[in-house]
Amino acid sequence: xxxVEDIExxxxxxxxxxxxxxxxxxxxxxxxxxxxxxxxxxxxCLLNLLVFITDEARxxxxxxxxxxxxxxxxxxxxxxxxxxxxTATETxxxxxxxxxxxxxxxxxxxxxxxxxxxGSAIRYLARTVAPLIAPDLPVFLWWQxxxxxxxxxxxxxxxxxxxxxxxxxxxxxxDAQAAQLARFVLxxxxxxxxxxxxxxxxxxxxxxxAGLFDAPDLTHYLHQLTRVTIFYxxxxxxxxxxxxxxxxxxxxxxxxxxTLKDAYQVNRHQAxxxxxxxxxxxxxxxxxxxVQGLPQRQLSEVVLLAERPDMARFSVTCHPxxxxxxxxxxxxxxxxxxxxxxxxxxxxxTEARLMSREVEIFGRSKPYERALRMALDIITExxxxxxxx
Amino acid sequence: xANDLNPLRAEAHVERTPDxxxxxxxxxxxxxxxxxxxxxxxxxxxxxRLPGGFSIVGYSxxxxxxxxxxxxxxxxxxxxxxSGPPTAAEWExxxxxxxxxxxxxxxxxxxxxxxxxxxAIDAERGTSGNRIFYLSTPPSLIGPIMDxxxxxxxxxxxxxxxxxxxxxxxxGYDLHTAQELNAHISRIFDENQVYRIDHYRAKETVQNxxxxxxxxxxxxxxxxxxxxxxxxxxxxEAVGVEGRGGYYEGSGAVRxxxxxxxxxxxxxxxxxxxxxLEANAIRDEAIKVAKAIRPLAASEVDTHAVRGQYxxxxxxxxxxxxxxxxxxxxxxxxxxxxxxIRFGIDNxxxxxxxxxxxxxxxxxxxxxxxxxxFRQVPMRLFTTTEADLHxxxxxxxxxxxxxxxxxxLAAKLPGHAIHxxxxxxxxRYGTSFGVRSSEAYERLLLDCMFGDAxxxxxxxxxxxxxxxxxxxxxxxxASGEHxxxxxxxxxxxxxxxxxxxxxxxxxxxx
Numbered sequence: 096x097x098x099v100e101d102i103e104x105x106x107x108x109x110x111x112x113x114x115x116x117x118x119x120x121x122x123x124x125x126x127x128x129x130x131x132x133x134x135x136x137x138x139x140c141l142l143n144l145l146v147f148i149t150d151e152a153r154x155x156x157x158x159x160x161x162x163x164x165x166x167x168x169x170x171x172x173x174x175x176x177x178x179x180x181x182t183a184t185e186t187x188x189x190x191x192x193x194x195x196x197x198x199x200x201x202x203x204x205x206x207x208x209x210x211x212x213x214g215s216a217i218r219y220l221a222r223t224v225a226p227l228i229a230p231d232l233p234v235f236l237w238w239q240x241x242x243x244x245x246x247x248x249x250x251x252x253x254x255x256x257x258x259x260x261x262x263x264x265x266x267x268x269x270d271a272q273a274a275q276l277a278r279f280v281l282x283x284x285x286x287x288x289x290x291x292x293x294x295x296x297x298x299x300x301x302x303x304x305a306g307l308f309d310a311p312d313l314t315h316y317l318h319q320l321t322r323v324t325i326f327y328x329x330x331x332x333x334x335x336x337x338x339x340x341x342x343x344x345x346x347x348x349x350x351x352x353x354t355l356k357d358a359y360q361v362n363r364h365q366a367x368x369x370x371x372x373x374x375x376x377x378x379x380x381x382x383x384x385x386v387q388g389l390p391q392r393q394l395s396e397v398v399l400l401a402e403r404p405d406m407a408r409f410s411v412t413c414h415p416x417x418x419x420x421x422x423x424x425x426x427x428x429x430x431x432x433x434x435x436x437x438x439x440x441x442x443x444x445t446e447a448r449l450m451s452r453e454v455e456i457f458g459r460s461k462p463y464e465r466a467l468r469m470a471l472d473i474i475t476e477x478x479x480x481x482x483x484x
Numbered sequence: 485x486a487n488d489l490n491p492l493r494a495e496a497h498v499e500r501t502p503d504x505x506x507x508x509x510x511x512x513x514x515x516x517x518x519x520x521x522x523x524x525x526x527x528x529x530x531x532x533r534l535p536g537g538f539s540i541v542g543y544s545x546x547x548x549x550x551x552x553x554x555x556x557x558x559x560x561x562x563x564x565x566x567s568g569p570p571t572a573a574e575w576e577x578x579x580x581x582x583x584x585x586x587x588x589x590x591x592x593x594x595x596x597x598x599x600x601x602x603x604a605i606d607a608e609r610g611t612s613g614n615r616i617f618y619l620s621t622p623p624s625l626i627g628p629i630m631d632x633x634x635x636x637x638x639x640x641x642x643x644x645x646x647x648x649x650x651x652x653x654x655x656g657y658d659l660h661t662a663q664e665l666n667a668h669i670s671r672i673f674d675e676n677q678v679y680r681i682d683h684y685r686a687k688e689t690v691q692n693x694x695x696x697x698x699x700x701x702x703x704x705x706x707x708x709x710x711x712x713x714x715x716x717x718x719x720x721e722a723v724g725v726e727g728r729g730g731y732y733e734g735s736g737a738v739r740x741x742x743x744x745x746x747x748x749x750x751x752x753x754x755x756x757x758x759x760x761l762e763a764n765a766i767r768d769e770a771i772k773v774a775k776a777i778r779p780l781a782a783s784e785v786d787t788h789a790v791r792g793q794y795x796x797x798x799x800x801x802x803x804x805x806x807x808x809x810x811x812x813x814x815x816x817x818x819x820x821x822x823x824x825i826r827f828g829i830d831n832x833x834x835x836x837x838x839x840x841x842x843x844x845x846x847x848x849x850x851x852x853x854x855x856x857x858f859r860q861v862p863m864r865l866f867t868t869t870e871a872d873l874h875x876x877x878x879x880x881x882x883x884x885x886x887x888x889x890x891x892x893l894a895a896k897l898p899g900h901a902i903h904x905x906x907x908x909x910x911x912r913y914g915t916s917f918g919v920r921s922s923e924a925y926e927r928l929l930l931d932c933m934f935g936d937a938x939x940x941x942x943x944x945x946x947x948x949x950x951x952x953x954x955x956x957x958x959x960x961x962a963s964g965e966h967x968x969x970x971x972x973x974x975x976x977x978x979x980x981x982x983x984x985x986x987x988x989x990x991x992x993x994x
Contacts, residue, residue: 298497302532305492309501309535312612314489350491422573427536433610435537438577439530452497462494 110188110210113227117190117206139169139203142454143234145224145256146174147249151211153239156446158207162193163447165205168454171229175220176211177248184214186223221251233257235454236287241272244279253287260453262292265392267335268366268474277471281464288459292449293339294466299441300343300394300411303425307399307409313427316409317351319401322378326398329383330391334363336477337392338470340381344368345469346462353377355469358476368473388415406430416440502933503646504535505614506605508598510589510629511621512542512553516652518560521620524925526561526570529578533930537609539581543598545588553584566923581609589621590628595636602638613645616932623654627668634672648932650679653744654735655941658957659950666943679932680941684745686924686931688913689887691939693752693854694766696881696889703879704757706858708833713876714985716840716855716992717749719883720847722799724973725821729812737791737823738957741843743949744941747774749883750839751945753854754829763938767945774948776831777839785959786967790981792822794846797973804846804973818960818968821845824981824991825956842981842991846973851994852883866894866904875906880992888912 108116144164146157154176161172172193187210194204208227212220228234236256241263243249253259266273280289308317325340348355353370360366361382368379386395394413401407408428416422421443426436442448493500507525509517528534542553558579562569570578585601587594606613617633619626630649633639641647651669656662669678684690697703706712719741725732732740751770758765780788795806808815822844829839858877878892889911897903931939960967969978982991 301492302496305490305496306501306532307536308490308492310504310537310610310612311489312504312610317491347492350494416571416573418571420571422571424577425536427610429610433537433608435581435609436577437529437536438573439532440571440574460495 108188108190110186110223113188113190113208117208120190120192120206121204140171140205140229140232141168142170142232143228144170144172144450144454145228145234145236145252146172147177147220147236147238147240147252148174149177149179149240149243151176151178154209157239158191158193160445160447160450161207162195163445164450164454165193165203166195167451169203169205170454171205171227171232172207173224173227174207174209175224176209177217177220177243178211178213179217181213184216185212186216187211218248220248221255224252225255228255233454233457235260237450237453241266241276244276253285256287257457258288258290258453259285260290260292260450263338264293264296266293266338267333267392268338268341268477269335270338273338274471274474277467277474281468281471288457290453290456290460290463291342291467292446292453294342294460294463295449295452296339296393296444297343297346298452299423299444300397301346303411303423303439304397304399304409307411307425307427313407313409313429316401316407318373319375319403319407320351320372320377320399321375321402322380322398322400323347324380324382324396324398325394326382326384326396328386328389328391328393328395329364333392336360336364336366336381339392339394341470341473342466343394343397344379344381345473346466347379348469349465350462355472355476357480358473359480360477366477368476386414389413389421405432419443501533501535502930503614504537504609504611505616505646505933506539506541506602506611507616507618507929508541508543508602509618509620510543510625511619512584513544513546513548513556514620516620517542518557519564520923520925521618521929522557523561523565524923524929526565526578527567527923528926528930530567530570530574533926535933537581537611539583539605539609539611541598541601541605542582542584543587543594545586547586548584550582550584554579554582557582589625590632592632592635595632595638599636599638613642615641615645615647616929617647617649619649619651626651626665630669630672639672639677646677646935648677648679648935649673650681650928650932652681654739655680655744655946656950657734657739659947659954662946662950666947670943675943676937678943679928679937680943680946681928682744682748682939682941683924683928684883685748685939685941686922686927687883687887688922689881689883689889690749690752692887692889693749693881694758694761697753698757709835709837711858712837713857713859714838714840714989715750715753716857717746717753717842717853718855718992718994719746719843719852720850720976720994721843721845722847722850724794724804724807724846725810725813727811729810731812732821733813733817733819736819737821737843737845738825738953742823742825742841743953744946746841746843747949747952748941748945749854750774750777750827750841753856754834754839756833761938763936763940764942766938767942771942771944771948773829773831774945774952776829776834777952778828778830779952780825780827780955782955782959785956788827788984789823789825789956790969790978790984791820791960791967792844792969792971792978792981793817793819794821794844794973795970797846797975799846799974806973807846818965820960820968822847822969822971822977822981824977824984826984827952838986840985840991842977844971844977848974848976849994850885853992853994854881854883855879855992856881857989866902882912886912 157174189209191207192204234256235258237260308314327340353372356369356371358368365382370377384395396412399409410426412424413421420440424436424438428434585598656665751774755769755773758769793807807821824842827839856879860876880890882888891909892906894904895907897905969980971978
């Protein structure tokens with residue numbers, strides 16, 4: 096698996112004739128193989144993956160991501176570039192293919208269509224692309240520009256797609272886009288479901304933390320938690336609490352039925368959130384940690400404490416390994432009881448890996464929406480606190 | 485299920501983990517533990533499917549320390565894990581839950597030590613008294629192990645915890661011994677504690693049979709005698725007995741493959757829709773159809789079953805010896821290395837539709853599949869020339885080596901004249917879902933931890949399987965060499981098997 100080969104890179108085509116050109120491309124690919132049936136190219140398509148970019152330099156990176164995604168989810172990819180700096184109304188298209196070898200060393204190929212638009216053509220991008228979507232298959236739209244979510248040319252896509260994927264990576268509660276994104280996702284009545292790669296980055300954290308409480312003997316501690324600390328890799332440059340950490344705090348609160356009482360910033364990088372749970376208070380602290388080898392603002396450790404009736408400590412720590420993986424260590428320490436930890440090596444969260452995960456999911460994610468709603472409440476509370484200061 | 489109470493599991497990628505538990509492997513120093521069981525458990529740990537505190541205790545007669553077992557299993561995991569070798573950190577945490585206990589299989593003192601060790605693990609690692617006993621031992625040891633587990637009070641669970649036992653095939657040598665074994669098991673364990681392994685059932689395509697039949701509306705209306713001509717179920721191996729001649733002499737193709745694996749496949753293909761996916765709902769339907777299979781009378785065996793034995797030949801580019809020349813095999817052996825049987829099912833859905841089962845060693849290649857051959861269209865409108873080589877529709881569920889589905893259709897060749905050819909629509913797991921399928925043992929071990937017995941064989945299925953095979957085995961045993969057909973290694977089996985098929989039908993070349 097994993098051998099990527101371009102049969103024909105960036106073959107320019109007439110937009111109106113893309114389907115015909117694709118047929119020609121596959122015919123040429125099959126003829127190029129010129130041999131036994133076992134050598135034939137297999138064209139497979141499970142879904143449509145639309146990608147919107149505004150930076151032409153991203154074409155290559157996105158194409159690499161698409162190539163990786165096709166290994167686990169063969170798809171028709173349509174990469175759209177909107178050149179916002181040019182006023183001339185133009186549309187150009189290219190076709191290419193992504194091929195990899197499957198476990199039987201057969202060549203499995205998927206097609207990539209690139210569309211570049213400028214001027215007024217951007218406004219009609221959805222009209223240009225809609226006929227190119229393979230019918231009867233799910234449509235995923237990876238929208239890489241958070242600033243254009245209110246634009247008509249984005250909104251025109253919503254009836255055409257099943258799932259919109261954005262990425263709030265790097266945003267903190269101080270970025271206006273963070274709250275705007277949350278409101279847009281939560282308040283509008285979209286046919287399409289929304290998801291955020293920043294939420295997907297939390298998936299393994301959620302899995303590992305949930306796993307700490309699966310044992311029937313330990314599940315009850317979820318309802319006795321009193322203190323949660325979410326650590327993230329420090330970023331000296333940035334100011335504000337990373338949205339990713341807020342999403343995780345929001346997830347805990349929403350899933351465990353906590354009510355937000357107040358939230359304040361301890362300093363530029365640290366916040367304390369106070370919740371009320373049934374019969375007790377829960378304090379969530381989000382604070383930076385100096386960690387070598389992890390991307391800035393990525394979560395590095397989560398510690399959950401239940402201080403009564405006996406002390407129970409649950410934690411998941413992430414640290415880099417000698418190789419390419421990250422090591423995650425979930426640990427349980429019950430005073431006077433069980434103490435154990437496990438260490439699991441998991442690959443780094445590249446965009447390709449995240450997207451491969453994203454295209455497995457259909458429909459709305461209730462936990463995401465609940466976590467986002469709570470994160471928005473926390474942001475609002477932090478903003479209020481800042482105003483009083 | 486306790487995990488359903490964990491609100492943090494909502495829409496998690498890894499659905500849930502089983503209750504904390506300890507797997508005790510009897511025969512820990514043996515081949516199965518090294519090649520399959522511990523690598524499978526390691527892969528599950530790596531995929532975050534195991535509970536925190538999960539522990540393994542190896543038990544065998546060999547003197548060994550915990551560290552010795554860990555070193556032995558490290559080598560095994562490096563060599564046999566399908567997800568690649570462990571990193572130092574992964575192994576350190578996995579091995580921390582691995583322990584060894586030495587003792588004889590009927591040694592009460594040894595089991596007392598095992599019991600004490602398990603109690604200590606419960607306290608230190610929170611495994612809550614939940615245990616799986618995996619009998620990775622020769623069949624002769626199953627009885628003594630179960631008896632000693634019973635006598636040591638290890639077969640019963642403490643309140644709030646569970647104890648399960650996994651037993652490998654062979655599950656008896658014939659109907660009588662299978663009944664005896666089951667009676668023995670039931671004196672010590674309840675049936676719901678017993679998990680009889682059938683690793684064939686855990687293969688992705690085998691599970692997909694149920695999904696394909698009952699999640700797609702297009703198949704069920706044609707899944708009956710009106711549209712289906714016959715069904716072929718094949719498990720062909722290119723290998724011979726691989727140094728296990730002694731074992732195989734007492735087994736043969738029917739006992740090794742048909743009585744269990746192929747009969748299970750037949751049941752999944754032919755059963756009625758279950759009322760749910762709960763283990764007993766599926767197993768109830770499977771046993772119903774197995775009981776509807778018409779047993780062969782002794783007088784029918786020669787016309788409905790063929791046995792064969794391979795002679796020297798050529799496989800995989802090299803010369804191979806005949807079965808009687810293999811190590812541990814009698815030069816006058818009549819053990820069948822190939823068997824083909826034609827069964828009928830006496831129910832409304834399948835009356836008159838033959839089911840052909842075949843399995844053999846040293847065949848042309850390794851392949852396992854279920855082929856559902858549909859009837860010809862009622863009027864052959866398009867047959868105008870001999871060039872029209874289309875055949876009736878065929879649905880093939882491939883089990884190995886590459887798992888997937890193929891549907892054969894007739895299509896018109898391009899051109900003015902109407903000429904037809906058969907074309908295949910293919911779905912392959914490896915191509916469409918570029919992810920590693922779980923190894924059968926991973927799936928089975930995890931299911932057992934969850935208490936899900938769907939993929940395990942129930943007592944009544946084992947005994948029904950034997951009951952169907954006994955007339956055939958008895959007839960062959962009484963026939964000497966009379967109906968033993970020899971076939972050259974590297975071929976598709978004896979010519980006599982073709983005669984089973986009847987007019988207008990033929991075994992598929994895979």
